[in-house]
Amino acid sequence: MSTDLVNLSAIGALATVGGLDEDTLAVAGGNRQGNKRLSIKGSVFRKYAGGKEIGAIEDRFMNVIIVKMAHKASRMYYDKGYREGEKVSPACWSSDSEIPDADVKAPVASSCNSCPNSAKGSGDNGIGAKCKLSWRTAVVLPNDPAGDVMQLVLPATSAFGKEDNGRWPFRPYIQHLASHNVSAGRVVTKMAFDTKSPTPKVLFSPVGAVPDADLETIARQAKSPAAEAAIKLNVFQSDSTGDVEVAQPVAVEEVEEPKKRESKAAAGEKASDVSDIVKKWSKKQG
DSSP states (O other): OHHHHHHHHHHHHHHTTTOOOHHHHHHHTSOTTOOEEEEOGGGSEEEEETTEEEEEEOSSEEEEEEEEEOSSOEEEEOOSOOOTTOOOOOSEEESSSSSOOTTOSSOSSSSSTTOGGGSTTOSGGGOSOSSEEEEEEEEEBTTBTTSOOEEEEEEHHHHSOOOOSSOBOHHHHHHHHHHTTOOGGGEEEEEEEOTTOSSOOEEEEEEEEOOGGGHHHHHHHHTSHHHHHHTSOOOOOTTOOSOOOOOOOOOOOOOOOOOOOOOSSOTTOOOOOHHHHHHHHHHHHO
């Protein structure tokens, strides 16, 4: 038996570069990485695994590669009080911020736009909305693109808003990349805290191109079970026994969700050279 284990370990060591294939991951239980995620709680970058904080960095910025992102923001509304670490069932939620999900037992309204809880000023002390917007993404570290895929959930203030000296909230940042025909997964992205904001808020900017040698790895990570799970809205329900997400209400500023706009890049236009574009942006910001 011990010989078999030694041989299996040796095979695993040789196969580390290629990683586990999709079938092996699926049968073994999907995400073997322990639900890793990044948080901006307290305006500090924190890393969690299995719901426990395992590390934090004091730097006001960090670089990541965005490997996958939800196509739309999500919404979640709590009608009861919340204490940190406590599993609380939301009263209503939406995976696309347009209509309540099908498993919501008692939707507040038929659509998010018509819901009073999504209206400006409906939040505590007349700030923001009772029903909170957020955007789910999956990221990896540039120095370890084949490593952990981490979930990063962005509050509304980090997802929507205006450019600030060459830095953008998440959606305008993605729109900026798209206008230059650049995909998010081809760029090393800098996330930096907005030190002027009273609540945790990060802004995004491009700092370099992903090396060609890493592009295949990034494409593979984008299709991984960890990335798929990171962008999915999983909601804790008191009578549920499945996977749960304990979503914490976030204090937010008043933000305007921008309307959809078309990319400036023509549909048939070839992808621009990412390195050249990043250099041009850097000169403009300098």
